[in-house]
Amino acid sequence: MSDVTICIGGEAGQGLVTVGSLITKALVRAGYEINVQQDYLSRIRGGHNTYRLRFGPEPVRCPREAVDVLVCLAKETFGLFKERLSDRAVVVAGDDAAIEWPRAFRVPFRDLAGKPIFENTVALGVLASAICLDIALLEELLRETFGRKGGEVVDQNIAVLRRAFAWKEQQGELFACPAPPEAGRGRMAVSGNEAIALGALAAGCNFVSFYPMTPATSVPLTIIAHAQKMGVVVEQAEDEIAAVNMAVGASYAGARAMTATSGGGFALMVEGISLAGMLEQPLVVVLAMRPGPATGLPTRTEQGDLNLALYAGHGEFPRAILAPGTAGQCFALTHRAFCQAEQWQSPVFVLTDQYQADCYTALPPFDLAGLPTASGPLLAPDDPGTYERFAWNEESGVSPRAVPGLSPALVVVDSDEHTPDGHITEDLDVRVRMQDKRARKLCGLFADALPPEFYGDETPGMLLACWGSTRGAAFEAVDRLRADGLSAAALHFGQVYPLNPAHFLPLFEKAGRVVIVEGNQGGQFAALVQRESGFRITDMVLRYDGLPFTPEYILAGLRALS
Amino acid sequence: MSDVTICIGGEAGQGLVTVGSLITKALVRAGYEINVQQDYLSRIRGGHNTYRLRFGPEPVRCPREAVDVLVCLAKETFGLFKERLSDRAVVVAGDDAAIEWPRAFRVPFRDLAGKPIFENTVALGVLASAICLDIALLEELLRETFGRKGGEVVDQNIAVLRRAFAWKEQQGELFACPAPPEAGRGRMAVSGNEAIALGALAAGCNFVSFYPMTPATSVPLTIIAHAQKMGVVVEQAEDEIAAVNMAVGASYAGARAMTATSGGGFALMVEGISLAGMLEQPLVVVLAMRPGPATGLPTRTEQGDLNLALYAGHGEFPRAILAPGTAGQCFALTHRAFCQAEQWQSPVFVLTDQYQADCYTALPPFDLAGLPTASGPLLAPDDPGTYERFAWNEESGVSPRAVPGLSPALVVVDSDEHTPDGHITEDLDVRVRMQDKRARKLCGLFADALPPEFYGDETPGMLLACWGSTRGAAFEAVDRLRADGLSAAALHFGQVYPLNPAHFLPLFEKAGRVVIVEGNQGGQFAALVQRESGFRITDMVLRYDGLPFTPEYILAGLRALS
Amino acid sequence: MVGIEDYGEFETAWCPGCGNFSILKAMKKALTALGLAPHQVCLVSGIGQAAKAPHYLRCNAFNGLHGRALPPAQAIKLANPGLTVIAESGDGCSYGEGGNHFLAALRRNVDITLVAHDNQIYGLTKGQASPTTLQGMKTKAQPFGAPSAPFNPVAVAVTMKAGFVARGFAGEIDHLADLIAEAVRFPGFSLVDVFQPCVSFNKLNTYAWYKERVRKLEAAHDPTDWNAAMTAAMQDGETLPIGVIWKNAKRKAFEELLPTFTGTPLAGRVPDHAALREVMESYV
Amino acid sequence: MVGIEDYGEFETAWCPGCGNFSILKAMKKALTALGLAPHQVCLVSGIGQAAKAPHYLRCNAFNGLHGRALPPAQAIKLANPGLTVIAESGDGCSYGEGGNHFLAALRRNVDITLVAHDNQIYGLTKGQASPTTLQGMKTKAQPFGAPSAPFNPVAVAVTMKAGFVARGFAGEIDHLADLIAEAVRFPGFSLVDVFQPCVSFNKLNTYAWYKERVRKLEAAHDPTDWNAAMTAAMQDGETLPIGVIWKNAKRKAFEELLPTFTGTPLAGRVPDHAALREVMESYV
Numbered sequence A, B: 001m002s003d004v005t006i007c008i009g010g011e012a013g014q015g016l017v018t019v020g021s022l023i024t025k026a027l028v029r030a031g032y033e034i035n036v037q038q039d040y041l042s043r044i045r046g047g048h049n050t051y052r053l054r055f056g057p058e059p060v061r062c063p064r065e066a067v068d069v070l071v072c073l074a075k076e077t078f079g080l081f082k083e084r085l086s087d088r089a090v091v092v093a094g095d096d097a098a099i100e101w102p103r104a105f106r107v108p109f110r111d112l113a114g115k116p117i118f119e120n121t122v123a124l125g126v127l128a129s130a131i132c133l134d135i136a137l138l139e140e141l142l143r144e145t146f147g148r149k150g151g152e153v154v155d156q157n158i159a160v161l162r163r164a165f166a167w168k169e170q171q172g173e174l175f176a177c178p179a180p181p182e183a184g185r186g187r188m189a190v191s192g193n194e195a196i197a198l199g200a201l202a203a204g205c206n207f208v209s210f211y212p213m214t215p216a217t218s219v220p221l222t223i224i225a226h227a228q229k230m231g232v233v234v235e236q237a238e239d240e241i242a243a244v245n246m247a248v249g250a251s252y253a254g255a256r257a258m259t260a261t262s263g264g265g266f267a268l269m270v271e272g273i274s275l276a277g278m279l280e281q282p283l284v285v286v287l288a289m290r291p292g293p294a295t296g297l298p299t300r301t302e303q304g305d306l307n308l309a310l311y312a313g314h315g316e317f318p319r320a321i322l323a324p325g326t327a328g329q330c331f332a333l334t335h336r337a338f339c340q341a342e343q344w345q346s347p348v349f350v351l352t353d354q355y356q357a358d359c360y361t362a363l364p365p366f367d368l369a370g371l372p373t374a375s376g377p378l379l380a381p382d383d384p385g386t387y388e389r390f391a392w393n394e395e396s397g398v399s400p401r402a403v404p405g406l407s408p409a410l411v412v413v414d415s416d417e418h419t420p421d422g423h424i425t426e427d428l429d430v431r432v433r434m435q436d437k438r439a440r441k442l443c444g445l446f447a448d449a450l451p452p453e454f455y456g457d458e459t460p461g462m463l464l465a466c467w468g469s470t471r472g473a474a475f476e477a478v479d480r481l482r483a484d485g486l487s488a489a490a491l492h493f494g495q496v497y498p499l500n501p502a503h504f505l506p507l508f509e510k511a512g513r514v515v516i517v518e519g520n521q522g523g524q525f526a527a528l529v530q531r532e533s534g535f536r537i538t539d540m541v542l543r544y545d546g547l548p549f550t551p552e553y554i555l556a557g558l559r560a561l562s
Numbered sequence C, D: 001m002v003g004i005e006d007y008g009e010f011e012t013a014w015c016p017g018c019g020n021f022s023i024l025k026a027m028k029k030a031l032t033a034l035g036l037a038p039h040q041v042c043l044v045s046g047i048g049q050a051a052k053a054p055h056y057l058r059c060n061a062f063n064g065l066h067g068r069a070l071p072p073a074q075a076i077k078l079a080n081p082g083l084t085v086i087a088e089s090g091d092g093c094s095y096g097e098g099g100n101h102f103l104a105a106l107r108r109n110v111d112i113t114l115v116a117h118d119n120q121i122y123g124l125t126k127g128q129a130s131p132t133t134l135q136g137m138k139t140k141a142q143p144f145g146a147p148s149a150p151f152n153p154v155a156v157a158v159t160m161k162a163g164f165v166a167r168g169f170a171g172e173i174d175h176l177a178d179l180i181a182e183a184v185r186f187p188g189f190s191l192v193d194v195f196q197p198c199v200s201f202n203k204l205n206t207y208a209w210y211k212e213r214v215r216k217l218e219a220a221h222d223p224t225d226w227n228a229a230m231t232a233a234m235q236d237g238e239t240l241p242i243g244v245i246w247k248n249a250k251r252k253a254f255e256e257l258l259p260t261f262t263g264t265p266l267a268g269r270v271p272d273h274a275a276l277r278e279v280m281e282s283y284v
């Protein structure tokens, strides 16, 4: 294999994310492709966390199970991962660590660091040398990172880095480094959540209300970091109920509004989502999934909230659910979510999960010029005196959306059933007509539904259908099956609702066997496919232990099926 | 037809519910079968409300469209209902009302009443005579109702009643009264919500936390009325989130706990329901549906929240959903909900709706002797020192449930993933095992699932499948189809989840045509059937105008299908 | 010139004699006195009898969910600072279901006004105890008397040194109109809690009951004196002061503390792709 | 005799140096002083770093949802009055997400105790502003400074004439243990707000910062004197009093006002079918 998986293990608070991010950035600048898997505990210090980084000159789409370079910052690290070490693996550990492995660098951390706070820099230097990374890239990054803390901090860090690098060089090569990449500089290292935030900004998102909840928080935090430059009003609300109701209110007033949360917080937004449906307000909700029920495993990953997203909200109203499978899709589909929300005046969800939220990828800056422009509200209705927010529309169901205060048109919206002018009614004929008007928008969302992405043999013996963050592992599983001479393909759904059976039923019917691969216990997407298309799903590979899919996991699951 | 439909129309606050209830009670005491449909506006005074009462010597299962006796307490009443009057209909109205109808009693309300507050009593007297009801029954009821206000009030009312009755008698018979019934006294007049409350009390419900919301409120109000006698702690919470979290807490402490709400309130409980799933706490939630989205039509009926009940809660955990179709089933299935909740340590929902909540029926007092006893928590574990709340159980998934404080056993529960002793864990193997343990309980709930109730021809040309409150109208539609010489049957699901396809698939396959009849726009139950059984539903009769099904509506819907 | 007739006359779903009518009248008077045209005003409400108020005058209106008037009201103001935003809802809505938003709004101090129709009862759901129902009052849902102590929104708001805190009475329309106008003018969060007789369900706190107890604050009352304000706010029982109880002119409105807030509407802004390109550079 | 060792010693997920350790110690001391065996105690928490506390001592524990410690805590007490019920959670949990339940609990006065670990920050989610974060403090989520005024739980509780209101400091373990014991003994709702340094995320309100400001209330302070209590509660800035601030012995606990409350556990009761038959008669 041409790619390498580094695993850095250590206690929370020990700075392994710092080491990991610096190496990540350096690899991206060196032109490598990367994939990051962060496993952390729900605590601030102590415990055992890992930062896993897979890189190589060719695209790497997902994590894999085997580890090639294990960096042990904690005592437990080696024990936890020794079974996973590949044949060619090297281990980096302290010189006092009790490890048994033929190819190990036993680093005199204390001596090289001088002071304890520099031990991470030592690890960085040793690791950089072990994977044949140019030390200049790291020096540059240290300068950027610690520059604000003053020259002395930078100098000390660089001195330690050089010392560690030099120490490692003396030990010689124990590891066959991958070929240097061709790609040049200029690419970003972005996480899934950062890409979502950038996608929102690209669509003109200018109002974000949220309540902190892992793994969603980094979406608003990313926007906050650029809020002033981009002109975004961001407010941390008192709870998720306030967050969603604020977003609906802002949307009514003409803002391009978003909120982001995770399972439990989303559960609290369910009533507000129904409100958005009734008021026909554009609303984008990022739902970053983690294992439930209840608090569950708050820092791990799962795809267990699809059903909740599908049916959140009492009563019936249209919605769309997008489920990106790469950082690039996180950007593009979030942008699309805003466009669809505005066009169909409906809530649109972006479903992601902890793995994808925290997964870094190397990507060129997103192409903004090629993006469609999201339509906006009507700033000046032609005849404001007769304006009606919910004017009948027998075709699309969409009424021109004016905003309050910008013209003499009065904009009235009501959570009760209402007449076209937005005022409360108990006329039951109007009720049926209004409910039909709202429902009609689902036809539009259906017509706009994105087809799934096909990958692999055209008439596959085995077709892996997946959605959201499972894409990478499923695609690589297909590569491996095909490498073994099997006929295989994958179908990735970047939109999970509405589903157009015409997009996938022919492919399903052509395939020898259809296997749904998804990160939950119940096979929620499988049930949805069955409901929407009548296609009976009999085979599934499911995962709900809090970890992301890997190709190895999928292949083992497929073996267990037959 | 041997039955009669009375419709009393008037403004909110005019006392038409009082007139309606007294006539209802009198008819029940006279031995008639009854069915009540209450349509009211979301306001306290004014507007036009109706109280519709169908009665006859034979069982009447549902409302019908035609009106035989129209009592106009408001000016609009006649205009609103004249199209619905049957050929034999009579109208009762004020002598100043502009109505055109051959058989009308034009009542000199003012003269007969003396004082305006007695006008309702006049209506009562005239109505009683018009339908050939024994005046003694009404005198008795007036005595019971106003007894507390003192003898004078009673006497005055009775005097007015007699005056009105006598006046009407003088007008002669304009209406052919139905045959007097055989059934004797001793039956109750109970609404669906009252039956739910009585079912809860029969099961030993002793803790209710709620937040007022139409049409659920009368469940807790009924329990409050008997709380002291029955030893129930009832608390009106600050919001629905508190209500559900209180119920879960009380359940943990060993109470038999319930909460009741409607769509928007239920939406707010979604996180708490997931908590009940994770803590494996028995919890009964009454969800009384009304039309959404959002506030929708707060005092009308719909079956639009099935999907939300099915998927409420983030993450995955077992649940059961019962959907009574008669007041008797409201009692029995609520009792069963408590038994199932306790047995499977899971949330169980009772799905009803505004029509059924407010619908009165005549029933003998519920048979308590025949009820199974709901099991209770473990009060004294054998070995309290080693007690573990979530002890592994590889069969049913159910662990013995001790309660805190009643023995030295410590009872620890956690919304995070936990080890068998209830303490927080991030061990991913434990996670999978615990999630599997919880999921296993769904097998038990599945095995316990109630089969649907079959009614009609054994191999029907047309099979109407329905759930919840739609039972009566569907059954009567079958009667009418069969009376027209068609082969027809109905299948009523009193439990909508889990569904056992073995219970219905053979019946579906035998039927010429399967039509789902349900009170929503989306065909939610149809989709569920399709998902759970693979049976493709192509025909549906749906209603979402806020009114309950009638046989006429269903028959018209069936005609439109073909 | 704006006249009261610009705000229209509508049929309502309220009971004859209800205090809501007077509050509606006071609201229209206040808006007229403020010289605001209907489209410059946005009324935001929850669900309840009071919450229907925005349907009964011509203006922009957001009639949201029960208990959730304040979050959208604040967001609307932030999204379009040019609008005069008034949240109007019942006591149950504002202090019961919406209690957490009330606290947050007091802390946040966004320049909006909350007019709470405080009938000390849940009207629309037919008479259960609300957070302001007096302890011991019997209702169908509290047949043994409301067991909790009543919430005093005015006292809590003063304690939290909110922007502007006033109490009015539906029986004093002109006084109330003045209070609402002053509250709207105040640059920060303003609370106007209004005693509102509910003739259908609250048989304790009737017009007569309020009339006997309500006293306009003396001219000498200094609403910037916190101790005086707290003393007035804590009065219950036989004397219930109405008027401007507290004013915190020293507090900055939320908007002033938000550097991303430009004071211009968010609607119609074009995404700044040039700036976003610079942002993306920081990830390289 | 109960000894502190009965409450056990456990590994925690807290950061070294965190104020939570001291609060845990004080809690164990208080329970021991109260002579309660572990199975007589039920700790109820939400989600956060503080909310993990019930896992770190032997007792009955209900670790519920973020912000939702108080509703189950009150229900548990009503369902089994024999239990000593203590809700323990963070400032975000108790006054942020759970703000509405805090107000309701103050009004309800069920005989439970709330020990709020008040580190003036959201710890577990890595350092966003909490309701008690001082205005202007910068965090990752509030890079321009927290824009809202801080919530003063003690002052609001005193304003609402809650049962028992105290403030402690994690740096004063014995004093805190006494406060908790006294709060538990008080027959009604008791609040113990505890200043708790968060060494990882709150770099403003540090041990040193608190030490400089915290002052034990004078012996002369009369917690039954509302004016004195309010004065103490409103102190912020340079002096932050700790101790029993307010005590309302005149208020009846909720349980006493609930006629359906018998004082015996609800668990194991057999449905009274004879009574229910009588109830059904009333529908005939």
Ligand SMILES: Cc1ncc(C[n+]2csc(CCOP(=O)(O)OP(=O)(O)O)c2C)c(N)n1
Residues within 6 Å of the ligand: B211, B212, B213, B214, B240, B264, B265, B268, B295, C047, C048, C049, C050, C051, C065, C066, C089, C090, C091, C092, C093, C094, C117, C119, C121, C122, C123, C124, C125, C130
């Ligand atoms: C989430 C939710 N819970 C409950 C209700 C039912 N509900 C409607 S209005 C109301 C109380 C109204 O009381 P208040 O706010 O005081 O207004 P009033 O009718 O007295 O003016 C309630 C509980 C609802 N609509 N939504």
Ligand SMILES: Cc1ncc(C[n+]2csc(CCOP(=O)(O)OP(=O)(O)O)c2C)c(N)n1
Residues within 6 Å of the ligand: A211, A212, A213, A214, A240, A264, A265, A268, A295, D047, D048, D049, D050, D051, D065, D066, D089, D090, D091, D092, D093, D094, D117, D119, D121, D122, D123, D124, D125, D130
């Ligand atoms: C409904 C919900 N929203 C958000 C979260 C995420 N969350 C967990 S702990 C926490 C804040 C904790 O702050 P605090 O209560 O002050 O406790 P601390 O960690 O500071 O002790 C948040 C927002 C959650 N678990 N559930």
Ligand code: SF4
Residues within 6 Å of the ligand: B044, B045, C013, C014, C015, C017, C018, C019, C020, C049, C050, C119, C123, C124, C197, C198, C199, C200, C201
């Ligand atoms: S119920 Fe009460 S508050 Fe509502 S309109 Fe009638 S009198 Fe007014």
Ligand code: SF4
Residues within 6 Å of the ligand: A044, A045, D013, D014, D015, D017, D018, D019, D020, D049, D050, D119, D123, D124, D197, D198, D199, D200, D201
């Ligand atoms: S993050 Fe703060 S509150 Fe949490 S354990 Fe660490 S120091 Fe304590």
Ligand SMILES: [Mg+2]
Residues within 6 Å of the ligand: C048, C090, C091, C092, C117, C118, C119, C120, C121, C122, C123, C130
């Ligand atoms: Mg009210």
Ligand SMILES: [Mg+2]
Residues within 6 Å of the ligand: D048, D090, D091, D092, D117, D118, D119, D120, D121, D122, D123, D130
């Ligand atoms: Mg905190």
